[in-house]
Amino acid sequence: MELQGIIKKLGEVQTFPSGFQKREMVLVTEEQYPQPISIEFLKEKGDLLNPLKEGDKVKVSINIGGREWTSPQGDVKYFNSITGWKIENIESGGGFEPTQAAPSSSASTPAQGGNVFEEDEDDLPF
Template sequence: MELQGTVKRITEIQTFTSGFQKREMVILTQEQYPQPINIEFLSDKINLLDNVSEGENVRVGINIRGREWVSPQGETKYFNSITGWKLDKVTENGQEPTHAAPSQSASPVSGQNPFASDEDDDLPF
């Protein structure tokens, strides 16, 4: 899945006692009712946020993860998280700035059928 929006906030790297690291980014979606979406970048993916600044438009490849937790009282709760695995900056028109537009050939287009004059046609139909 992908999300696209404007970077609203980027947090500092959080390091836990186990050595696990994460960094979070909040993007504001670009729709009729914009939504602030918190996306976690884990372990080796935290470096993706190094070249992004608040206010930039980005496209993020995401995975949605869920987990189950049982409270000491025996109540089961479910939690979801969104983790990012890919990050691209985008321009105002929604295109990635690092990719060039495909070139179009300059050959003229005619309205004639190029196969209409084949008199040596051996096909039975």
């Protein structure tokens, strides 16, 4: 699976007592409703982030994992993780502007003479 967007944040390498290392990156997708997605790079894959900077437009190959956890009270919870294993710099950006969304298609603008308050059923963010 792949995600594409602009790097909002590059975290530092985190080293744990076991010697395990990870590095996190926040990627903001470029769609009608941009989403900040946290992606982990484990072990030596963290080095893939070294040549990148915030504002760069990238394509990231990811794996999605899930796990189940049972609390001491017996409640079962589920957690997801997104792990990057390959990253491609599409273009270097001039900085991240969180208030600017990617240009949307003309479908999101009302037709000339149309009702501004009418919305498509497909415009819902969920």
